[in-house]
Amino acid sequence: MNEALNIHATAIVVGKTGLLFSGPSGWGKSMLAFTCMTEARRLGLFTALVADDQVLLSEETGTVVATCPPSIAGLIELRGTGIVRQEHVPQAAMHYAVLPGSASGENRVPPEGEIVSLAPGLSLPALRLLTGVPSPLAMLMAKAPDIGHSSLPD
Numbered sequence: 001m002n003e004a005l006n007i008h009a010t011a012i013v014v015g016k017t018g019l020l021f022s023g024p025s026g027w028g029k030s031m032l033a034f035t036c037m038t039e040a041r042r043l044g045l046f047t048a049l050v051a052d053d054q055v056l057l058s059e060e061t062g063t064v065v066a067t068c069p070p071s072i073a074g075l076i077e078l079r080g081t082g083i084v085r086q087e088h089v090p091q092a093a094m095h096y097a098v099l100p101g102s103a104s105g106e107n108r109v110p111p112e113g114e115i116v117s118l119a120p121g122l123s124l125p126a127l128r129l130l131t132g133v134p135s136p137l138a139m140l141m142a143k144a145p146d147i148g149h150s151s152l153p154d
Contacts, residue, residue: 004056004067005119010076011050011066011094014040014137015148018094020055020066020124022116027100028131030077037086039137045148049086052076057094057122064122067091094124096144101128 010021010033019036021029030052040047051068052075058065067090074088097116114126127140141147 004058005122006069007055007057007118008053009055010052011055011068011092012037012047013050013089013092014047015045017096017147017149018050018064018066018092019096019098019140019147020057020064020094020118021098022118023100028079031079032098032129032131032136034076034078034086036137036140039135040148043137043148047087048092049074049076049088050090050092057118059121064094064118064124065091066094096127096140096147097124098127098129098140101130103130 007022008025010029012019012033014036021033023029037047037049050066051072054069054072056067056069058067068088073090074085075083076086077083097118099116101110110128115123116126117123127143129136129139133139
């Protein structure tokens with residue numbers, strides 16, 4: 001896949017791990033990503049915004065790559081607060097898709113090894129997360145301990 005696909009999502013990097021927050025409008029993708037970046041800084045980990053609201057996804061040698069449209073580079077919308085500037089990188093490899101979790105019902109415990117297809121030929125391991133959790137990055141790192149470290153699967 002050579003042509004980039006523009007999706008409604010938020011992409012960040014924590015350490016060397018790319019996290020793509022994807023879900024319905026109003027779920028809180030931007031706020032969860034921003035909170036994860038804030039937590040990462042407190043832990044002394046490198047973190048940067050790749051893109052908020054519009055993420056250009058492409059495949060490069062088997063890796064999902066997120067790129068930011070230049071017009072929104074470094075900008076993230078925090079609902080109710082406004083648009084703020086963040087340290088950013090223009091593109092990064094993505095390693096996990098962070099999707100909305102379910103607090104109750106049959107989907108409360110997501111399947112192990114869940115993979116989400118973002119587009120034909122573009123898929124990532126899925127991590128589920130509820131909005132409003134006090135430490136979303138800690139929750140993600142509990143499920144995927146490689147987040148923030150260089151020992152990522154290829």
